[in-house]
Amino acid sequence: MKFFVDTADIDEIRELADTGLLDGVTTNPSLIAKTGRDFFEVVSEICEVVDGPVSAEVAATDHETMLAEGRKLAGIADNIAVKVPLTPDGLKTCRVLAQAGTMVNVTLCFSANQAILAAKAGASFVSPFVGRLDDIAADGMNLIAEICEIYENYSDFKTEVLVASVRSPMHITESAKMGAHVATVPASVLWSLFHHPLTDKGLDAFLSDWKKTGQSIL
Numbered sequence: 001m002k003f004f005v006d007t008a009d010i011d012e013i014r015e016l017a018d019t020g021l022l023d024g025v026t027t028n029p030s031l032i033a034k035t036g037r038d039f040f041e042v043v044s045e046i047c048e049v050v051d052g053p054v055s056a057e058v059a060a061t062d063h064e065t066m067l068a069e070g071r072k073l074a075g076i077a078d079n080i081a082v083k084v085p086l087t088p089d090g091l092k093t094c095r096v097l098a099q100a101g102t103m104v105n106v107t108l109c110f111s112a113n114q115a116i117l118a119a120k121a122g123a124s125f126v127s128p129f130v131g132r133l134d135d136i137a138a139d140g141m142n143l144i145a146e147i148c149e150i151y152e153n154y155s156d157f158k159t160e161v162l163v164a165s166v167r168s169p170m171h172i173t174e175s176a177k178m179g180a181h182v183a184t185v186p187a188s189v190l191w192s193l194f195h196h197p198l199t200d201k202g203l204d205a206f207l208s209d210w211k212k213t214g215q216s217i218l
């Protein structure tokens with residue numbers, strides 16, 4: 001399973017990239033706005049820090065402008081995945097960009113049928129938003145199960161399921177059990193995956209016993 005971090009904060013990205021366990025980054029207009037920085041500058045920096053796919057989202061809603069924006073974004077670096085919304089114009093744009101060899105992440109997916117359309121449009125990634133479904137008392141993880149099951153039925157679907165709007169470590173465990181290819185996760189949730197109180201307790205005990213031996217390895 002691949003882990004992307006869902007942020008445009010370059011310091012958070014650098015820290016996670018240092019672990020060697022970060023496979024990509026997703027941004028969206030809200031995350032870019034939060035940085036208060038220039039869109040192109042931030043995205044270029046992220047692409048230099050991370051080798052894997054970096055999602056940068058178009059701002060237009062009509063096909064022609066989305067396509068022009070997508071082509072401009074794709075020119076930033078080879079690892080850009082152009083993010084388009086799951087609308088008819090977005091999917092039309094996805095198809096053209098994908099045929100030209102550009103990675104496309106189709107975002108704002110909230111149903112299995114939308115995910116089928118994204119796969120047919122040749123998306124590299126489809127982003128179902130689990131947390132936002134949970135927020136309205138729908139079952140976000142059930143959507144992931146449905147999409148994974150459907151994609152398994154069609155060997156010509158090459159789209160990866162990118163679980164988005166992740167709010168907790170349980171979303172990640174459940175996604176992995178279902179075979180989702182990628183989870184994009186806030187930095188705080190990614191860091192929480194490393195920790196367990198019994199790991200800390202066990203390490204304390206080992207270190208204290210080792211100290212008693214008076215030995216050193218180096």
Ligand code: E4P
Pocket residue numbers: 006026027028107127129131132164165166184
């Ligand atoms: C994914 O690409 C989106 O940027 C993101 O996961 C949305 O998450 P949110 O619902 O927490 O804003």
